[in-house]
Amino acid sequence: MMESSSNEATGSIVARGVIAREPGEPGVVEEFTIDPPGPGEALVRILASGVCHTDLSAKNGVFGTDAFPFLLGHEGAGIVERVGEGVTNVSPGDHVILAWRAPCGECRFCLAGQPHLCAASLNAEKRMRTMDGVTLTPILGIGTFCTHTLVHSKQCIPYDPALPPEQMSLIGCGVMTGVGAALYSAGVKPGTSVAVFGCGGVGDSVIMGSRIAGATTIIGVDIDPRKLEWAREFGATHTVNPTEGDPVEAIKAITGGHGVNYSFEAVGRPDTTLQAIFSRDLAGTCVIIGVAGPRSTLDELPLGKFFDLGGSLRVSWYGDCLPTRDFPMLAEWYKQGELDLDRVVTRIISLDESEEGFHAMERGETLRSVIRI
Ligand SMILES: NC(=O)c1ccc[n+]([C@@H]2O[C@H](COP(=O)([O-])OP(=O)(O)OC[C@H]3O[C@@H](n4cnc5c(N)ncnc54)[C@H](O)[C@@H]3O)[C@@H](O)[C@H]2O)c1
Ligand SMILES: [Zn+2]
Ligand SMILES: [Zn+2]
Numbered sequence: 001m002m003e004s005s006s007n008e009a010t011g012s013i014v015a016r017g018v019i020a021r022e023p024g025e026p027g028v029v030e031e032f033t034i035d036p037p038g039p040g041e042a043l044v045r046i047l048a049s050g051v052c053h054t055d056l057s058a059k060n061g062v063f064g065t066d067a068f069p070f071l072l073g074h075e076g077a078g079i080v081e082r083v084g085e086g087v088t089n090v091s092p093g094d095h096v097i098l099a100w101r102a103p104c105g106e107c108r109f110c111l112a113g114q115p116h117l118c119a120a121s122l123n124a125e126k127r128m129r130t131m132d133g134v135t136l137t138p139i140l141g142i143g144t145f146c147t148h149t150l151v152h153s154k155q156c157i158p159y160d161p162a163l164p165p166e167q168m169s170l171i172g173c174g175v176m177t178g179v180g181a182a183l184y185s186a187g188v189k190p191g192t193s194v195a196v197f198g199c200g201g202v203g204d205s206v207i208m209g210s211r212i213a214g215a216t217t218i219i220g221v222d223i224d225p226r227k228l229e230w231a232r233e234f235g236a237t238h239t240v241n242p243t244e245g246d247p248v249e250a251i252k253a254i255t256g257g258h259g260v261n262y263s264f265e266a267v268g269r270p271d272t273t274l275q276a277i278f279s280r281d282l283a284g285t286c287v288i289i290g291v292a293g294p295r296s297t298l299d300e301l302p303l304g305k306f307f308d309l310g311g312s313l314r315v316s317w318y319g320d321c322l323p324t325r326d327f328p329m330l331a332e333w334y335k336q337g338e339l340d341l342d343r344v345v346t347r348i349i350s351l352d353e354s355e356e357g358f359h360a361m362e363r364g365e366t367l368r369s370v371i372r373i
Pocket of ligand 2: 103104105106107108109110111115117118119120121
């Protein structure tokens with residue numbers, strides 16, 4: 001366990017975490033200060049954090065350069081250490097998974113009964129600073145590659161402390177996103193067919209979600225043979241490697257010439273987006289999960305062919321989940337052996353090894369490196 005030191009006069013603490021100061025530069029472990037939790041906020045001691053591709057993208061400047069320096073990490077589990085005024089949903093000592101969506105209850109979507117689309121998700125005020133006084137931007141309003149972080153208490157979803165924090169941390173982003181994309185964004189029905197482009201941590205979670213939903217044909221698509229092997233272990237009934245030929249043709253061949261009922265893009269590239277769109281059967285659903293970033297464009301979408309296919313194309317944020325409803329469900333599925341999170345945790349690393357976690361992801365060696373703090 002990492003100790004923090006505190007300043008008696010202000011109540012602020014000094015924590016340690018991975019900070020990305022400049023786009024494209026390695027994240028470096030630094031000390032930083034955290035003000036005491038304000039009204040509605042919670043100080044959380046992090047136990048474990050998954051390394052998601054979105055951290056790498058943010059570090060590389062995909063979300064713009066204005067928000068640097070970042071406190072990296074957004075897929076975490078920990079223990080509530082202190083709460084601010086008026087917090088009733090969690091108490092110090094609670095083990096919690098951190099959510100990057102905490103519906104506000106007041107925006108136009110929340111008021112219309114669609115809290116999973118909340119446009120003003122709750123975050124703590126930005127009161128974490130580098131030792132030289134620069135305000136940090138925690139990734140997706142959380143920041144989990146660190147000993148401690150400050151979040152809104154509604155971002156804290158309690159879990160059974162008997163469960164391992166490494167596996168629980170993954171529910172906070174990648175696993176929830178993938179499973180939710182299958183269950184909610186696509187609404188996969190029993191007996192249907194699915195193709196998943198990109199079999200990383202998120203794509204394999206789409207595969208698990210599709211299996212739980214009862215899909216009978218689940219096609220994993222990835223350029224890395226090792227990823228395809230793992231995809232089968234999570235429930236893919238078929239695999240396709242686009243380096244060996246046109247993946248759309250291969251998917252059609254597997255599905256009697258028709259294409260799939262649901263396709264998922266979990267890479268974040270224009271070419272795989274087009275492949276996902278056109279690997280569908282008539283009236284099929286294509287769900288975009290991968291974050292292509294602001295500079296990517298889809299240059300050639302043949303609109304006639306797109307129209308003739310019918311169906312729908314949609315983007316999924318966070319698998320359209322509601323953390324208060326869905327995190328406990330996924331934890332329970334893990335307990336019951338339905339969700340193989342042990343297999344998603346490919347590697348456990350230390351806080352000082354987060355850069356190595358990114359490199360291992362880039363080399364395709366991991367589904368998730370998990371930082372144990
Ligand atoms: N929408 C959301 O709410 C949300 C949430 C979490 C992550 N994401 C995004 O989802 C994507 C996947 O995240 P991840 O953590 O699983 O990443 P990852 O790096 O673990 O997985 C990506 C996979 O894509 C494969 N790939 C690369 N090029 C390919 C190609 N041309 N065809 C097929 N497969 C290819 C890689 O081999 C790898 O297995 C990222 O873009 C991430 O930012 C989105
Ligand atoms: Zn809202
Ligand atoms: Zn993520």
